Amino acid sequence: SNLKPTIFIIFGGTGDLNKRKLAPALYNLYTEGYMPEKFSIIGTGRTEFTDEKYQQELLDSINEFSRNGKVKADKWEKFGVNIHYCPIDITSQKTFEDLKENIEKYKAEFGEDTQVIYYLAVAPNFFPLIAECLKKYKLTGNESNSRIVVEKPFGHDLESAKELNLLLDGIFTEKQIYRIDHYLGKETVQNMMAFRFANSLFEPLWNRNYIDHVQISVTEQLGVGDRGGYYEGSGALRDMIQNHLLQLLCLVGMEAPISFDADEIRDRKVEVLKAMRPFKPEEVSYNSVRGQYGKGWVAGKEVPGYRHENAVDSHSNTETFAAVKFHIDNWRWQGVPFYLRTGKRLNQTSSLITIQFKDVPHHIFSSNVAEIWQQNRLIISLQPEMSIRLQVQAKRPGVDMVLNPVDMVFDYKGTYDTDTPEAYETLLLDAMEGDQTLFMRGDQVEAAWELVMPIINTWENKTSLNFPNYPADSWGPEEAEALIARDGFHWFTLP
Numbered sequence: 001s002n003l004k005p006t007i008f009i010i011f012g013g014t015g016d017l018n019k020r021k022l023a024p025a026l027y028n029l030y031t032e033g034y035m036p037e038k039f040s041i042i043g044t045g046r047t048e049f050t051d052e053k054y055q056q057e058l059l060d061s062i063n064e065f066s067r068n069g070k071v072k073a074d075k076w077e078k079f080g081v082n083i084h085y086c087p088i089d090i091t092s093q094k095t096f097e098d099l100k101e102n103i104e105k106y107k108a109e110f111g112e113d114t115q116v117i118y119y120l121a122v123a124p125n126f127f128p129l130i131a132e133c134l135k136k137y138k139l140t141g142n143e144s145n146s147r148i149v150v151e152k153p154f155g156h157d158l159e160s161a162k163e164l165n166l167l168l169d170g171i172f173t174e175k176q177i178y179r180i181d182h183y184l185g186k187e188t189v190q191n192m193m194a195f196r197f198a199n200s201l202f203e204p205l206w207n208r209n210y211i212d213h214v215q216i217s218v219t220e221q222l223g224v225g226d227r228g229g230y231y232e233g234s235g236a237l238r239d240m241i242q243n244h245l246l247q248l249l250c251l252v253g254m255e256a257p258i259s260f261d262a263d264e265i266r267d268r269k270v271e272v273l274k275a276m277r278p279f280k281p282e283e284v285s286y287n288s289v290r291g292q293y294g295k296g297w298v299a300g301k302e303v304p305g306y307r308h309e310n311a312v313d314s315h316s317n318t319e320t321f322a323a324v325k326f327h328i329d330n331w332r333w334q335g336v337p338f339y340l341r342t343g344k345r346l347n348q349t350s351s352l353i354t355i356q357f358k359d360v361p362h363h364i365f366s367s368n369v370a371e372i373w374q375q376n377r378l379i380i381s382l383q384p385e386m387s388i389r390l391q392v393q394a395k396r397p398g399v400d401m402v403l404n405p406v407d408m409v410f411d412y413k414g415t416y417d418t419d420t421p422e423a424y425e426t427l428l429l430d431a432m433e434g435d436q437t438l439f440m441r442g443d444q445v446e447a448a449w450e451l452v453m454p455i456i457n458t459w460e461n462k463t464s465l466n467f468p469n470y471p472a473d474s475w476g477p478e479e480a481e482a483l484i485a486r487d488g489f490h491w492f493t494l495p
């Protein structure tokens, strides 16, 4: 590719994220011809490694986690030599001088227009320290030659997110800061924009006149696994709703942008967050439900409840499930509820956006009138099935006039025979190309925090909970069904 020569520094170079996602993504970008001609990937971490040993580590991870299966020897020969390791102890001066030396060495080799990307794949308490060290050692560069990619979580609440923004803004310009929300890199999530803004069919219907309500459901079968330490301080609301689900909501709710420009798109999304109705403390319990999984059986094996997972407090009140009913107070969406839910150890792994259309104005068919209208929906399945279904009523073949819901389906699998790239491939390439469209702007993150803070605060004040309140392999707490059932609906799932 004709990208500038790039030095890619990974803080957390021996960590899980790099092994599972970043290294495989960089390798896949390389094999598909998207990496710059000249590049160097420098992993950093506390462990000592030689370059050779580190290259071997990453080769093993790529073999294990790449969507393309095993690494090809000839490709690796050319890719692997660009990987280096530089031990870093954030508290020690010397290591940043070593890093600087490394950067200067490759800059000298690659030429003046080399760009440097710092990727913070470390625990969030290290973000400020690293950013400050980059400043202290004059490594921050400028808009055209250096960027910082910040992984989630971006803050623990509104206050800490503001502090982090303030700190980063004092060191980098907004154009240099790339806040990751990996959902935005997913193929099907990007397609939401194409689907809405490259077709004229949907836009006239995309409002309160034709849409009854919207459901955004991201359910996972896995439990918290070995991430108990992190998850204990987070929970489903912070881990998923504040970022991923609200971003999906923005894509459904935003006005049409005038161009595909990064700030234009992000402006339209912030407007959605700003139009969302904030909860007063006394409204929280009516509009939200939290849950925590207990033990249960998954695929014939007994799995522990959340309170018995590694690094989890045996009296933990951390929620592993959250459902919230939101409203957007503007002309387009007034009176249209947006139901969001997410949770771990649920019955299915599936991310669905369901747009429920309104009933017809007048019923002329006698069969099942009460239920029929609920069948007119648009179902956007983000993963694992990647499809868009338009569910409509049609006449069932036969001499009687009987209606039946049928699906018009666009399915990635049936339509394309190419593999879709992983979110991180798209996002890493965008970071190298300097395209911020799929990254979170500072004000966006803060607006999302602002919206969830009343829920967080109310939940934190009430701690006598009936946890665990749903068994593994279920659909979550019964209250979550009630939250939507009282409005006459149910959570939609694919068969």
Ligand code: BG6
Residues within 6 Å of the ligand: 152, 220, 239
């Ligand atoms: C992460 C959360 O951001 O997203 C995890 O921290 C969650 O808890 C994951 O499992 C889900 O991502 P995906 O891409 O598997 O849907």
